[in-house]
Amino acid sequence: MSTPDLDLALRLADTADAVTLPRFRAADLRVTRKPDRTPVTDADTAAEAALRAANGAERTDDTVLGEEEGGDVADTGRGWVLDPIDGTKNFSRGLPVWATLIGLTVDGTPAVGVVSAPALGRRWWGATGHGAWTTDSPGAPPRRIRVSAVADLADAYLSTTDFRSFTADSWTRLATAVWETRAFGDFWQYCLVAEGAVDVAVDAGASPWDLAALVPILAEAGGRLTSLAGADTFRGGDGIATNGVLHEQALKTLAS
Numbered sequence: 001m002s003t004p005d006l007d008l009a010l011r012l013a014d015t016a017d018a019v020t021l022p023r024f025r026a027a028d029l030r031v032t033r034k035p036d037r038t039p040v041t042d043a044d045t046a047a048e049a050a051l052r053a054a055n056g057a058e059r060t061d062d063t064v065l066g067e068e069e070g071g072d073v074a075d076t077g078r079g080w081v082l083d084p085i086d087g088t089k090n091f092s093r094g095l096p097v098w099a100t101l102i103g104l105t106v107d108g109t110p111a112v113g114v115v116s117a118p119a120l121g122r123r124w125w126g127a128t129g130h131g132a133w134t135t136d137s138p139g140a141p142p143r144r145i146r147v148s149a150v151a152d153l154a155d156a157y158l159s160t161t162d163f164r165s166f167t168a169d170s171w172t173r174l175a176t177a178v179w180e181t182r183a184f185g186d187f188w189q190y191c192l193v194a195e196g197a198v199d200v201a202v203d204a205g206a207s208p209w210d211l212a213a214l215v216p217i218l219a220e221a222g223g224r225l226t227s228l229a230g231a232d233t234f235r236g237g238d239g240i241a242t243n244g245v246l247h248e249q250a251l252k253t254l255a256s
Contacts, residue, residue, distance in 0.1 A: 005112045006127040008058055009102045013116035013123065015054045016100035019047040020085060021118045024096075031092045039088050044068055047084035047100060055080055062104075067209045073235060075108045081212035086115075087186040096120050099187045103212030110234060113213035115187050124191045126217035132194055145195040147223040147243035153177050153253065156199035156246055159189035165204040170254045174202070177253050190214045193241045194221040200250050202240040204228070211239050228254060 023029055023043035030042040048068045055064065063079040065071035073079055080103065085091050087098030096119035104112035115124040124145070126132035133142045150156050158178040162185070163171045175181045178200065184192060187210075189201035194217050203210070211225065211234035218225045224244045227236025230251050242250055 003112070003127050003130060005104050006114075006125065006130065008055070009104060009112050009114040010125060012051055012054055012102050013100055013114045015050050016047045016084060016102075017116055017118040019043060019050050020091075020098075020100065024091060024098075024119055025094050029092065039092050040068065041085070041088060041092055043091065044085045044088055048082060051082050051084060051100075051102070065208065067207065073108065073208055073212075074105060077107065079105045079108075081105060081110075081209050083209040083213070086210060087188075090186070097185065097188050101187060101209060101213040103209075103215070105212060110212050110215035113216040115191055115213055115217065117188070120188075122191075124194065124217050126194075126220040128216055128220070130220065132217045132219075132221035134191070134195060145221050147193060147218075147221050148196040148199050149245070150199045150243060151245050153200075153246055153249045155179050156250075157182065157197070158200045158202070159184045159192065159198050160201070161185040161189070161203050167204075171204075173256055174200075174250065174253050177249075186210070187214065190218065190225070190239075190241045193223055193243065194218050196221075196243070199246055200240070200242045202228070202238075202250070202254070204238050206237065206239040208235045214241070226251075 020043050048066045063074045066082040083101035091098040099117035102114045112127045121137045124134045156178040159182045192198035193201050224247050225241040228238045
């Protein structure tokens, strides 16, 4: 159930939670905008700094890519991919759906992933060969998670972050083909796929730090995450996750 790298990733999540949760709904929260007009808060930058410091103290030779301070995804060797707050818009508006994402890649392939959502009281994690797990509340025992067995797109539950990021035709085709649509958004929809509550999650725009930590969790839960072109990568600029059975159906519907 655990490895030294997963243990470290879980400790890093604790480090991030100790920074982010006290700043959530803080009256003096500082919010600015990046050049792409996405928001960034003082909690984002402080959490990434804390993660880099804690990680660097134990993994001095590993590379790091983070949303706020940059870096590179390692194609060879070991690299950490960090999103200090995924869902910053929610965080800045006082909505509890946000999380810290911590991924470890080995030779460019995600091998460890932790998603910590302290305002929801939830955490998800996975490591290659060690299963996918969650806790439903702080202090609750871990439970192993598994994707759904839904095999027909017409019976599927679909989620996205913002349907406006798609071309109208592609989103409409997929949304029309499924049973129900929701917009759980960001990390949460992918974690819900991993635990079998949602069957398809899709984003027309996603950065490596948005997806790297989710890959091992989904894979160990029996699911699949690719680009919208079907490539097995978290660096394609977009992402779709399914229970695996529905993957090709969903890709074909988007591309029709």
